Amino acid sequence: MATYRVLVSDPISEKGVDALRTAPEIQVDVNTGLKPDELLAIIGDYHGLVVRSQTKVTPEVFAAAKNLKAIGRAGVGVDNIDRNAATDHGVVVMNTPSGNTISTAEHAFTLMLSLARNIPQAHATVIAGKWDRKSFEGVEMNGKRLAILGMGRIGTEFAKRAQAFGMHVVAYDPFLTAARAQGLKVELAETADLALAGADVVTLHIPLTDETNHILNKARLSSMNKGALVVNCARGGLVDEAAAKELLDSGHLAGIALDVYEVEPPPADHPLFAAKKAVFTPHLGASTAEAQENVGIEVAYQLKDFLVSGEIRNAVNMPNLDAKTLESVGPYLNLATALGKLLAKIGPGQVDALRVSYLGPVSELDTQLVTRTVLTGYLSGAHHEAQVNLVNAPAVAKALGLQITESTVAIATNWTELIEVSAVKGGETFTVAGTFFGNAPRIVHILGHNVETNTSGQFLFVENDDRPGVVGLLGSSLGTAGVNIANMSLSRNKSLSRAVTVIEVDSEPPVSLLETLRATPGILRVLSFGL
Ligand SMILES: NC(=O)c1ccc[n+]([C@@H]2O[C@H](COP(=O)([O-])OP(=O)(O)OC[C@H]3O[C@@H](n4cnc5c(N)ncnc54)[C@H](O)[C@@H]3O)[C@@H](O)[C@H]2O)c1
Numbered sequence: 259m260a261t262y263r264v265l266v267s268d269p270i271s272e273k274g275v276d277a278l279r280t281a282p283e284i285q286v287d288v289n290t291g292l293k294p295d296e297l298l299a300i301i302g303d304y305h306g307l308v309v310r311s312q313t314k315v316t317p318e319v320f321a322a323a324k325n326l327k328a329i330g331r332a333g334v335g336v337d338n339i340d341r342n343a344a345t346d347h348g349v350v351v352m353n354t355p356s357g358n359t360i361s362t363a364e365h366a367f368t369l370m371l372s373l374a375r376n377i378p379q380a381h382a383t384v385i386a387g388k389w390d391r392k393s394f395e396g397v398e399m400n401g402k403r404l405a406i407l408g409m410g411r412i413g414t415e416f417a418k419r420a421q422a423f424g425m426h427v428v429a430y431d432p433f434l435t436a437a438r439a440q441g442l443k444v445e446l447a448e449t450a451d452l453a454l455a456g457a458d459v460v461t462l463h464i465p466l467t468d469e470t471n472h473i474l475n476k477a478r479l480s481s482m483n484k485g486a487l488v489v490n491c492a493r494g495g496l497v498d499e500a501a502a503k504e505l506l507d508s509g510h511l512a513g514i515a516l517d518v519y520e521v522e523p524p525p526a527d528h529p530l531f532a533a534k535k536a537v538f539t540p541h542l543g544a545s546t547a548e549a550q551e552n553v554g555i556e557v558a559y560q561l562k563d564f565l566v567s568g569e570i571r572n573a574v575n576m577p578n579l580d581a582k583t584l585e586s587v588g589p590y591l592n593l594a595t596a597l598g599k600l601l602a603k604i605g606p607g608q609v610d611a612l613r614v615s616y617l618g619p620v621s622e623l624d625t626q627l628v629t630r631t632v633l634t635g636y637l638s639g640a641h642h643e644a645q646v647n648l649v650n651a652p653a654v655a656k657a658l659g660l661q662i663t664e665s666t667v668a669i670a671t672n673w674t675e676l677i678e679v680s681a682v683k684g685g686e687t688f689t690v691a692g693t694f695f696g697n698a699p700r701i702v703h704i705l706g707h708n709v710e711t712n713t714s715g716q717f718l719f720v721e722n723d724d725r726p727g728v729v730g731l732l733g734s735s736l737g738t739a740g741v742n743i744a745n746m747s748l749s750r751n752k753s754l755s756r757a758v759t760v761i762e763v764d765s766e767p768p769v770s771l772l773e774t775l776r777a778t779p780g781i782l783r784v785l786s787f788g789l
């Protein structure tokens with residue numbers, strides 16, 4: 259019986275679809291070429307969505323996608339998916355970053371060589387019955403200065419091929435270190451401007467963002483050598499097409515090769531199509547049998563593993579949680595959820611900040627993920643309207659103005675290890691903490707009291723003046739109401755003359771009992787909640 263429905267809305271390899279179909283928990287529908295309103299009409303039925311670049315996953319789609327948990331992008335660029343909307347709606351977005359690297363590097367390299375040797379133009383004349391050996395004199399790539407913007411996966415592969423062709427490679431990438439540049443035998447440019455000045459060829463391998471939009475603008479293109487060639491197999495919008503046209507017309511640029519366009523598909527009368535020395539392909543970088551099989555299979559397994567077992571690989575809007583990490587942090591995540599929920603139940607409302615401290619061996623884990631889990635527990639425990647999950651918890655907290663801080667201490671003094679969660683409000687701190695007894699997670703501290711209780715179940719929390727008779731009253735009242743006590747933890751704070759009782763009960767106490775207890779002199783606070 260399928261539990262999750264997955265829509266494949268762009269063509270992916272048959273092997274990818276088959277990989278999804280092998281999971282009995284998943285029902286797959288392949289429905290490609292949907293118009294935006296057709297997608298809106300059906301997306302509410304699906305828990306998973308698989309796309310390439312054609313499907314535009316807009317905020318409207320997310321608003322209609324009430325059951326959507328994850329989107330798998332069979333490819334690298336996720337610019338067809340509104341990431342902010344995905345995060346706000348708690349939807350994990352995963353891509354398949356490496357499956358099409360080689361194919362795309364090879365395509366970009368092919369574009370460069372075709373451009374240098376006028377391959378498409380020469381081909382057209384031969385098949386038109388002409389034998390023109392004069393019009394198509396090319397240029398060698400050997401010895402030319404090549405600027406690569408973006409030395410990630412594809413840029414690096416391009417560089418290796420260019421070196422084999424005897425090109426001098428200058429690379430700019432904000433994350434390229436001098437040591438790595440040296441290892442790759444490329445000249446490291448400190449800025450894009452420095453990489454481009456005096457270059458004979460430029461190739462782009464960067465994502466399209468607000469910052470990189472029109473990164474190849476008129477000034478940078480003009481700083482290249484006269485006769486320079488431009489290759490873009492990354493994303494349209496990186497090249498200012500109007501500026502490129504101007505510089506091609508003036509003769510400063512010799513040629514341009516594009517696989518991607520500011521608008522896709524580009525209009526038939528695109529101004530650059532008139533350029534004499536140019537090569538255009540319709541976004542074919544990843545279109546090889548190998549790349550499509552790689553990304554199709556990868557995306558299928560990633561989506562399946564997420565839906566069925568909660569593993570998160572290659573997510574672009576949250577930390578990853580692979581099977582190994584899931585195994586090591588799993589028990590801590592349960593404790594973290596309980597602590598977050600508990601603090602939301604017993605702490606004050608409208609707090610300014612949440613502090614999570616990890617003491618002992620737990621401090622060596624991927625605490626980022628555990629903190630997200632605490633926050634998710636806290637926000638869901640506080641009954642926020644938004645459906646809070648690991649993906650959107652930080653965004654929900656930010657919108658609420660709730661500050662999150664995290665600290666780690668290698669050695670815990672009173673416990674082997676401890677997770678402490680504190681809510682801070684107006685300078686006052688409200689803390690709960692938990693640890694493990696063997697493999698069992700336990701809550702060991704509540705608002706200044708040392709207790710010992712379970713992390714899940716139904717609880718009655720009572721704060722009272724420290725005087726005789728209260729425990730007896732609680733026991734007899736619960737007994738009379740037919741509520742069985744599973745566990746009871748008492749803690750007194752002598753200096754405050756206060757006591758706290760945490761009772762784990764087998765069923766929810768009736769409201770009338772809670773009201774009676776609240777009206778009892780000496781009983782200061784009574785809360786009933788589930789964790
Ligand atoms: N044409 C196609 O079919 C096709 C196929 C695959 C990928 N792509 C596109 O190629 C691009 C690169 O893919 P990748 O797998 O190499 O990604 P990647 O993440 O491995 O590399 C991108 C690199 O760009 C760098 N970068 C970011 N901003 C920069 C800036 N302002 N200047 C210089 N460098 C900057 C990053 O630091 C990173 O190293 C992406 O936009 C992707 O969508 C296109």
Ligand SMILES: O=C(O)CC[C@@H](O)C(=O)O
Pocket residue numbers: 310311332333334335336358541543544545
């Ligand atoms: O799906 C495609 O063919 C395009 C993929 C490519 O643009 C990517 O970013 O991975």
